[in-house]
Amino acid sequence: MSDNQQMSGGExxxxxxxxxxxxxxxxxxxxxxxxxxxxxxDSSIRHILVRHExxxxxxxxxxAHATGRPGVCMVTSGPAAANVVTPLPDAFLxxxxxxxxxGQVPYAAIGxxxxxxxxxxxxxxxxxxxxxxxxxxxxxxxxxxxxxxxxTTGRPGPVLVDIPKDIVDPVNPRSAMSxxxxxxxxxxxxxxRPVMEGDRELIxxxxxxxxxxxxxxxxxxxxxxxxxAADALRELAEMVQIPVVTTLMARGAFPDSxxxxxxxxxxxxxxxxxxxxxxxxxxISLGARFDDRVTGKLDGFAPDAKIxxxxxxxxxxxKVRQTLVGIQGDCRVVIEGIIAAMRELGGxxxxxxxxxxxxxxxxxxxxxxxxxxQSAPGEKLKPQYVIEELRDHNPSDTIVASGVGQHQMYTSxxxxxxxxxxxxxxxxxxxxxxxxxxxxxxxVGMPDRRVWAVDGDGCFQMTAQELVTASVENIPIKVALLNxxxxxxxxxxxxxxxxxxxxxxxxxxxxxxxxxxxxAMGCEAIRVESxxxxxxxxxxxxxxxxRPVVVEFRTDARENVFPMVPSGKTNSELVVDPSQQDRL
Amino acid sequence: xxxxxxxxxxxxxxxxxxxxxxxxxxxxRRGFNIESLAVAPTDDERFSRITFTVDVExxxxxxxxxxxxxxxxxxxxxxxxPADSVSRxxxxxxxxxxxxxxxxxxxxxxDWRAYVLNENDEQIMLSFSARPxxxxxxxxxxxxxxxxxLQRTGRVALPSLGR
Ligand SMILES: Cc1ncc(C[n+]2csc(CCOP(=O)(O)OP(=O)(O)O)c2C)c(N)n1
Ligand SMILES: [Mg+2]
Numbered sequence: 212m213s214d215n216q217q218m219s220g221g222e223x224x225x226x227x228x229x230x231x232x233x234x235x236x237x238x239x240x241x242x243x244x245x246x247x248x249x250x251x252x253d254s255s256i257r258h259i260l261v262r263h264e265x266x267x268x269x270x271x272x273x274x275a276h277a278t279g280r281p282g283v284c285m286v287t288s289g290p291a292a293a294n295v296v297t298p299l300p301d302a303f304l305x306x307x308x309x310x311x312x313x314g315q316v317p318y319a320a321i322g323x324x325x326x327x328x329x330x331x332x333x334x335x336x337x338x339x340x341x342x343x344x345x346x347x348x349x350x351x352x353x354x355x356x357x358x359x360x361x362x363t364t365g366r367p368g369p370v371l372v373d374i375p376k377d378i379v380d381p382v383n384p385r386s387a388m389s390x391x392x393x394x395x396x397x398x399x400x401x402x403x404r405p406v407m408e409g410d411r412e413l414i415x416x417x418x419x420x421x422x423x424x425x426x427x428x429x430x431x432x433x434x435x436x437x438x439x440a441a442d443a444l445r446e447l448a449e450m451v452q453i454p455v456v457t458t459l460m461a462r463g464a465f466p467d468s469x470x471x472x473x474x475x476x477x478x479x480x481x482x483x484x485x486x487x488x489x490x491x492x493x494x495i496s497l498g499a500r501f502d503d504r505v506t507g508k509l510d511g512f513a514p515d516a517k518i519x520x521x522x523x524x525x526x527x528x529x530k531v532r533q534t535l536v537g538i539q540g541d542c543r544v545v546i547e548g549i550i551a552a553m554r555e556l557g558g559x560x561x562x563x564x565x566x567x568x569x570x571x572x573x574x575x576x577x578x579x580x581x582x583x584x585q586s587a588p589g590e591k592l593k594p595q596y597v598i599e600e601l602r603d604h605n606p607s608d609t610i611v612a613s614g615v616g617q618h619q620m621y622t623s624x625x626x627x628x629x630x631x632x633x634x635x636x637x638x639x640x641x642x643x644x645x646x647x648x649x650x651x652x653x654x655v656g657m658p659d660r661r662v663w664a665v666d667g668d669g670c671f672q673m674t675a676q677e678l679v680t681a682s683v684e685n686i687p688i689k690v691a692l693l694n695x696x697x698x699x700x701x702x703x704x705x706x707x708x709x710x711x712x713x714x715x716x717x718x719x720x721x722x723x724x725x726x727x728x729x730x731a732m733g734c735e736a737i738r739v740e741s742x743x744x745x746x747x748x749x750x751x752x753x754x755x756x757x758r759p760v761v762v763e764f765r766t767d768a769r770e771n772v773f774p775m776v777p778s779g780k781t782n783s784e785l786v787v788d789p790s791q792q793d794r795l
Numbered sequence: 796x797x798x799x800x801x802x803x804x805x806x807x808x809x810x811x812x813x814x815x816x817x818x819x820x821x822x823x824r825r826g827f828n829i830e831s832l833a834v835a836p837t838d839d840e841r842f843s844r845i846t847f848t849v850d851v852e853x854x855x856x857x858x859x860x861x862x863x864x865x866x867x868x869x870x871x872x873x874x875x876x877p878a879d880s881v882s883r884x885x886x887x888x889x890x891x892x893x894x895x896x897x898x899x900x901x902x903x904x905x906d907w908r909a910y911v912l913n914e915n916d917e918q919i920m921l922s923f924s925a926r927p928x929x930x931x932x933x934x935x936x937x938x939x940x941x942x943x944x945l946q947r948t949g950r951v952a953l954p955s956l957g958r
């Protein structure tokens with residue numbers, strides 16, 4: 212496309228998206244965005260028509276999680292913009308690169324309470340990394356370029372671009388514009404300068420602290436994945452032989468099967484990961500943010516630990532816990548810097564002797580493994596068993612997208628995440644209904660990979676309609692529905708902290724009929740009720756690739772997620788599985 | 796850094812619609828308390844300046860600055876330590892001034908170097924600009940005369956000149 216060609220803002224918007232390398236977008240049209248949907252017909256971009264705009268947002272997130280490329284969604288004004296709000300804070304808390312385009316009433320009508328007007332930039336200001344209201348068609352290529360730049364650089368996040376109808380509608384003279392391919396030189400962002408390189412002095416200081424620490428732990432968060440730093444992390448961990456915990460947002464950033472991997476810390480972390488952090492003398496936090504779900508009661512968190520904190524967002528350094536060495540920078544660049552500094556300090560040989568620490572840690576691993584009891588004949592399935600079978604009957608590079616609740620925790624605990632970008636989940640906002648649309652987005656981005664959604668019955672009922680999208684658009688995801696007939700996670704809290712007074716957590720045993728529902732949406736559906744049926748059902752699902760598959764597992768509602776750090780307690784007050792209580 | 800509770804932060808922001816809302820929204824959702832706020836264009840029309848005084852007991856100053864820095868439209872941030880900066884605030888005030896007390900009031904106005912902006916038989920409107928603490932003191936002096944209306948601008952500040 213040559214520069215200076217005359218076109219409408221709508222055409223320019225689609226061209227701009229193509230220019231940014233967008234290959235797929237998720238959306239649903241309506242009045243204000245109609246003029247942009249016309250040039251979509253002739254575009255190279257694949258558009259996936261969703262059934263609800265929330266689905267479009269989560270699909271864009273799933274796509275971004277799995278591919279590392281920004282996810283794109285597009286919806287109309289008013290109610291559609293309101294429907295797409297939930298995925299924005301989700302992507303914000305998860306640091307997911309995403310660009311959301313919303314239609315808006317004509318520029319002159321803004322502020323008049325026009326039909327389907329809502330103040331989209333006002334509503335989303337607090338839940339996006341940045342948002343734009345475009346006022347001039349000529350600005351479209353530049354602003355789209357800025358939106359992608361902001362979404363993907365520094366700490367990634369969602370960016371929303373609100374576009375009034377008149378500047379994209381060819382019948383309106385205000386839509387006339389002269390095309391240009393926007394480049395970095397066109398950007399007008401004087402206040403945006405992300406820093407990649409860490410301070411060398413601080414990196415050196417960090418390396419010295421690591422060398423001398425007797426009980427160090429590498430505390431790895433989602434920033435390591437965002438920085439594509441998994442290889443660098445592995446090199447560092449192996450060089451210094453320091454155990455690694457991966458938070459819910461970072462599962463897969465370090466292989467679970469690695470001997471240095473302790474798994475997930477936090478509220479439902481395993482005993483060893485939680486306790487190693489708690490007793491550590493040096494926490495090396497890489498792209499993590501000391502979330503309350505990880506720290507437990509802050510006063511009592513890792514009381515003896517000095518803190519090295521690496522984050523691309525300087526506002527994270529010292530936000531929650533005072534740091535000794537806070538390094539602003541990209542995790543990959545800084546980890547590589549620490550490795551180089553470590554080498555200068557004598558590398559592996561210069562490390563303090565940590566035999567005692569290693570044997571303490573492996574002692575915990577032996578004494579407090581994750582456990583559950585297999586169901587007795589006639590009892591409902593154990594959810595942990597279902598996850599184990601899923602894990603063992605799928606390749607290790609399978610992408611798993613989970614919903615929010617007990618099933619999410621079981622997935623994190625019992626799956627073996629050996630590759631980065633294989634766990635797609637809503638760990639920051641905790642959005643029920645995330646898994647099905649996110650799995651669809653991941654599958655669209657990674658069509659050659661197997662994608663399983665692990666969902667709860669409560670979550671399923673929030674976004675199941677997107678299985679229609681998956682069927683119609685030929686996106687053969689697989690859904691493992693862990694149906695315990697309850698809002699299980701809430702039920703667990705009521706059981707443990709409200710004297711078993713169950714309030715509004717029972718969904719229903721027979722309604723809905725998930726098999727019929729899934730079939731009606733064009734899916735293959737299988738119901739599984741006993742342990743010996745589990746593996747064959749998974750195998751069968753894996754053989755079907757011409758449509759989505761829903762496998763409903765009828766699971767035991769009495770099962771609770773352990774270990775657990777009760778809300779408001781310190782990590783030292785971790786409650787282990789009842790069968791392990793006497794080992795404490 | 797001095798241990799004063801209120802620190803002045805001077806930000807240069809892009810002169811675009813909604814920028815003040817972004818800054819104000821950030822303060823409210825992060826629980827930072829703004830003591831005073833002044834917004835005005837700068838000598839460069841692309842930018843505006845927002846000067847605010849924050850209560851550093853509500854949040855560590857560093858957090859306030861770091862979070863502000865994340866706003867894309869914020870171009871520059873300067874924290875002004877009260878010990879190394881000059882700050883001023885302007886107040887407009889209307890005071891009762893019947894003939895019996897008019898003379899005393901005029902003396903006070905002269906002593907404090909305030910200016911009369913507007914007057915009639917019953918009232919005088921005056922302006923006074925000084926350090927924020929002096930504004931309070933002056934207000935106390937005026938109070939016995941009867942203040943009918945009072946408006947302050949919020950402080951603005953610049954770094955002190957070196958020696
Ligand atoms: C949109 C939304 N609403 C409410 C919640 C609170 N919540 C967290 S987990 C949960 C229960 C989820 O139920 P289900 O999907 O059946 O999963 P289970 O815990 O039973 O595995 C609820 C209601 C939430 N996280 N998100
Ligand atoms: Mg459930």
